[in-house]
Amino acid sequence: MTNASGLGGRRPAALSPGLVAPVVAILRAAVRPVTAVATFTLGVAGIAGLLAGDLRTPLVAACHLVLVVGISLVAHESAHILLLRSPRDRRVAGVVHGSWTQVWVECPQLSRRWAIAVATAGPVMGALSCYALTFTGLRTPICWAVAVVHLANLLPFVGDGKVVLVNCLSALIRQPRRSATDAEGA
Structure with missing residues (x-):
């Protein structure tokens, strides 16, 4: 038996209300940094285009950069x-914050492995989205440059990289070590 939707009595899956609000918060928080990138990039492109006598090329490249970013x-x-969603009740445990230069997610205390997974997921997904955008006709060098910036977030002196480093080091430091006598007795 099928209903009007043709799904055989099943309702189409709706987005989880626990996921919509954080994604909307991310979109809201991203407006300011993307506006800042757009203002700076389009300003520099406009000046470069005026000096070169060709406004179209640098402005198109600047628009591509803003879209990719x-x-x-x-x-x-x-x-x-997505990784901060609670498996039990599917609520999101993170809070989204934003400024004119960045967007970040604040989350509760996580286990070391989970914190590393959550911290690594962002830069990897950002880089993968840049790779996917190369197939849409956007300028490939711009996509690759932004992908490198996302992967640079895994460096130990940047936000996501700090989380990975601290959790890896704490796992090594807190790991109980066996003494030489314990190793001989085993």
Whole structure:
């Protein structure tokens, strides 16, 4: 038996209300940094175009950059949020914050492995979204440059990289070590 939707009595799956609000929060928080990138990039491109006598080329490249940054930023932060969903009640445990220069997700205390997974997911998804955008006709060097910036977030002196480093080091430091006599007795 089928209903009007043709799904055989099943209702189409709706987005989880626990996921919609954080994604909307990410979109809202991303407006300011993307606006800042757009203002700076389009300003520099406009000046460069005026000096070179060709406005079209640098302005198109600047628009491509803004699109890639905006889409990959949302993908980056959404990956963090998706991994912060509680498996039991499917609520999101993270809170999204934003400024004129960045967007970040604040989360509760996590286990070391989970914190590393959550921190790594954002840069990897941001880079993968840049790779996917190369197939849409956007300028490939721009996509690759933004992908490198996302992967640079895994460096130990940047937010996501700090989380990975601290959790890896704490796992090594807190790991009980066996003494030489314990090793001989085993």
